[in-house]
Amino acid sequence: MKNALLVAALTASAAACGGRAATPSGTGSMAAPAPNVVVIPADSPMLAQIRREPVRIAELPTDEVIAPGKIEANPNRVSKVVLPVTGRIATVLVKTGDAVKKDQPLLTLDSPDADSAMSAYLSAEATVMQMQAALGKAQADFDRASDLFEHNAIAKKDVLTADSALAQAKAALDQGRASREQTLRRLAVLRLKPGDFQQQVVVRSPLAGKVLDLSVVPGEYRNDTTASVLTIADLGTVWVTSQVPESYIRFVQIGERVEIRLVAYPGEVFDGLVSRIADTVDPQTRTVKVQAEMDNRGGRFRPEMYGSIHHIESVAKTLVVPIGAVVENTDSRTIVFVETSPGRFEQRDVSVGKRAGDVVRVLSGLRPGDMVVVDGVMLLKGLVRHT
Structure with a gap:
């Protein structure tokens, strides 16, 4: 006893x-002590460091295509803004990252081309007025000749001459009006009011979005009207562009839904829709460019973020445990700790498969409902005695 x-x-x-x-x-x-077992009394503070979760059954992909990629702005919603005329930048009204509305002023510039456009309009307007006066005279001459001919006061050829002059006056007026319309269109492009000299040219945003790139400063003179001075992009939708190996491209179809995972948001899965598959294979990498569109109305996704596209072909039920429950032993065996009774933890060898997000497949060594240690694994590993 x-x-x-x-x-x-x-x-x-x-x-x-x-x-x-x-x-x-x-x-x-x-x-x-029993090998591979750790017993912690109920009143030990070490128990507070240990968290358990049950082994569960989950549906995971059995055939999955994974391709790395990165976020890009939707090219259908990107505008490279150029200057409509040459000139000196007067003011820059936005900065990189600013949200802008459609037609919002972006910058102003002083340009001799603006005055030239205004002069061309005024000249065209004066020509139209002259042509209108000439047409009025030609019409009056024709009417008088017709009246005189009816009273046998002039010959037929005089009426024909007046009629020809009237037709020429009408054609000249039409041409003058066309020229004036062209100058008005030019003023409209420059957002200038007809007849007002010394106006600054205001460059406005062609769409609502964000300023992604800005390459001008006040006081700078620009004489290239083909070079972009800033980029506006509507990021309400973005694309994830990836390179899929040619051996897997047969599994991917336009219009299919895919899972998107991003380095910036670990553990989160986002929906994407395949919007474009390239028609050619890259001869160097033997991959095909695939682009998936994502809804970005929340503004979380930014161009150049890295991530991956996951295309799931089939799923199956399998045992899983949180990735934090699995560790490698000193002899390279894969182990977990199972709580077999309150405070009693048994080290157990397991065989695991592929990781899927924050869980890993269990191939052998565990049963559904087993309580595995998720937090505190390294603490138990340091306490356990090996045979």
């Missing part, structure tokens, strides 16, 4: 000090 009490006391003492289980062996001697 005394020996039994002594063994029980020593067992409790060993568990409290080292967290390891002990059992009697022989008469009056202490047995070695």
Whole structure:
């Protein structure tokens, strides 16, 4: 009886000090702790460092195409803004990253081309007025000639001459009006009011979006009307562009939904829609460019973010555990810790498959409902005794 009490006391003492289980062996001697088992008393503060989760069954992909990619602005919603005329930048009204509305002023410039456009309009307007006066005279001459001919006062050829002059006056007026319309269109492009000299040219945003690039400063003179001075992009939708190996491209179809995962948001999965598949294979990498469109009305996704496209072909039910539950032992075995009873943790060898997000497939060594340690694994690994 005394020996039994002594063994029980020593067992409790060993568990409290080292967290390891002990059992009697022989008469009056202490047995070695059970191998690969850690016992932590209920009142030990170490228990607060340990979190468990049950082994569960989940549906995971069994055939999946994964291709790295990055976010790009939707090219159908990107505008490279150029200057309509040459001139000196007067003011820059936006900066990179600003949100802008359609037709919002972006910058102003002083341009001699603006005055030239205004002069051309005024000249065309004066010509039209002259042509209108000439047409009025030609019409009056024709009417008078017709009246005189009816009274046998002039010959037929005089009427024909007046009619020809009237037709020429009408044609000249039509041509003058066309020229004036052309100058008005030019003023409209420059957003200038007819007849007002010394106006600054205001460059406005062609669409609502964000300023992605800005390459001008006030005071700079620009004489190239083909070079972009800033870029506006509507990021309400973005594209994820990836390179899919040619051996997998048969699985991907335009219009299909894919999963998008981004480095910036670990553990989150986003929906995408395949919008474009290139018609050619890259001869160097043997890959095909695939682009998937994502809804970005929340503004979380930014161009140049890295991520991956996941195209799932089939799924199957399988055992999974959180990735944090699985560690490698000193002899390169894969292990987990299972709580077999309150405070008793058993190290168990497992075989695992591919990782899927924040979980990993379990191929053998566990059963559904087993309580595996998720937080505190390294603590238990340091306490366990190996045989």
